[in-house]
Amino acid sequence: MPRRTRPPAGAAARRLDLYRRRPRHRARGCARLARRAPAGGPSLARARDLAPDPLVFGLAWPLFGLAAILSVAAAARYLAAVPRRRLWAAAQGIMALGTALPLLVHALWAVAASAVLVGGTFMVATMAGLQLAREARPDDPTPLLARMTAAFAAGQIAGPLLVRALGSGLAGWDALSLTGAVATLLLVLTALWLWRAGRVPV
Numbered sequence: 346m347p348r349r350t351r352p353p354a355g356a357a358a359r360r361l362d363l364y365r366r367r368p369r370h371r372a373r374g375c376a377r378l379a380r381r382a383p384a385g386g387p388s389l390a391r392a393r394d395l396a397p398d399p400l401v402f403g404l405a406w407p408l409f410g411l412a413a414i415l416s417v418a419a420a421a422r423y424l425a426a427v428p429r430r431r432l433w434a435a436a437q438g439i440m441a442l443g444t445a446l447p448l449l450v451h452a453l454w455a456v457a458a459s460a461v462l463v464g465g466t467f468m469v470a471t472m473a474g475l476q477l478a479r480e481a482r483p484d485d486p487t488p489l490l491a492r493m494t495a496a497f498a499a500g501q502i503a504g505p506l507l508v509r510a511l512g513s514g515l516a517g518w519d520a521l522s523l524t525g526a527v528a529t530l531l532l533v534l535t536a537l538w539l540w541r542a543g544r545v546p547v
């Protein structure tokens with residue numbers, strides 16, 4: 346049998362150093378994801394400019410995910426009696442505040458608050474929209490649900506493509522800020538439309 350040889354001391358030291366730095370490598374992976382992620386992308390990617398250490402701004406993603414999980418559970422438990430249009434409109438309005446905050450305040454706390462506001466509402470808005478579709482078409486909601494799902498997917502794809510197409514920006518705005526401003530405007534307009542439409546029974 347061939348005799349097993351021990352790795353050189355230099356190789357062992359490099360492995361130990363890599364093991365110690367593994368959390369930092371994972372955070373850098375979050376950094377790369379933040380640059381092209383569609384949900385909350387502009388606001389979370391903004392953290393890259395405010396925190397040179399990826400371990401710091403990478404914490405925005407756990408906040409985003411935790412807010413999404415807790416918000417759906419809370420909405421299902423405590424907001425079941427709220428009309429779906431009103432719930433959807435409120436979620437859109439709060440999400441607009443979350444996308445606007447990093448545009449107005451360039452600080453890490455604004456990015457963290459944006460992660461909570463957007464993460465805590467985008468799943469609620471999706472849930473309320475799908476439930477409203479079932480209420481509107483109780484006999485056969487599948488076609489409407491399919492169109493809504495396709496529109497959601499198209500928006501997820503269009504966001505990063507828009508940022509890439511804008512390149513260096515337009516009219517003094519960088520690509521991320523301009524995309525965030527467009528998203529905020531659309532969220533405000535749709536929230537107002539949903540709230541007004543909520544006065545009329547479905």
